Amino acid sequence: MLVVEIQFLLLVLVAALGASAGSFLGSLNYRLPKKYIRKWYEEEDLGELGVEIVEDPEVVNSPRSLCVHCKKKLEWWELIPIFSFILLRGRCSECKGKISPQYFVMEGTMLLLTVFFYLKFGLNAEFVILVILSAIFLLAAGIDLQTFILPDFLTIPVIVSGLLVTLLQFTLGIKLNPPFATSVQDSVLGLILIPTFLILFTWLFKVVTKKEGFGFGDIKLLSGVGVWFGLFGVFATLLLSCFLGIAGQILVSLLTKRKIFGVHYPFGPYIVGGLFVYLFVFDFLASG
Secondary structure, three states: OHHHHHHHHHHHHHHHHHHHHHHHHHHHHHHHHHHHHHHHHHHOOOHHHOOOOOOOHHHHOOOOOEOOOOOOEOOHHHOOOOHHHHHOOOEOOOOOOEOOHHHHHHHHHHHHHHHHHHHHHOOOHHHHHHHHHHHHHHHHHHHHHHHOOOOHHHHHHHHHHHHHHHHHHHHHOOOOOOOOOOOHHHHHHHHHHHHHHHHHHHHHHHHHHOOOOOOHHHHHHHHHHHHHHHHHHHHHHHHHHHHHHHHHHHHHHHHHOOOOOOOOOOOHHHHHHHHHHHHHHHHHHHHO
């Protein structure tokens, strides 16, 4: 009986950890685009993509969480992940301004992921790495959805850390369990093969159609997937993300009455969605 109670307590703590991490990601997802949007505008012409993000220095620079509408400092009970959003019915307690549902989505997604990883792997290295990577990928998807930018300060560390862990495994003669890359060769092929193909495909697509294909941010994101999860992992992620992208754009078109073709849309969220689907079903795909 005591063992069951301890396991249940650990599960609750893991769920709370996931939801809290999601809450922090939600804050970063709001603040980072508003902090760096001017720099990103200087590097790329985002105006044609319909990006309309206004800087909000008061919220961005505040050490405390504020209402983005009335700038009220939020009380502790307004910052409880998931529950506060439900309790407040998605509105500020002071001005009744709408709270972005992205906070609720990120909190809920991280909660589900951390619980799944805990039940699948237990409290070990695989669990810790998967939670950290999922947080980075989820934040990258949220920023890309708003700005059409996948920041290098998120994608490059994923690639570099993956290479370092691969080198460490090779040096120490150990390896992480699936869904991680099964060998050094698998990790290197995942890093290089699919991204190289996409670079060539994007170049050829632009030559033939005079239009952009995959963005380099998408390719770097997939490189990060490949170095950590190997050639099969990045291939499955790309395939799943394409299916999700097609389904997502059809749904958006039906809901908004907008055309599908010739429209720019961020692909990063679909890559991350494809990766998360893969992490849930990798056992089935690998055995098949």
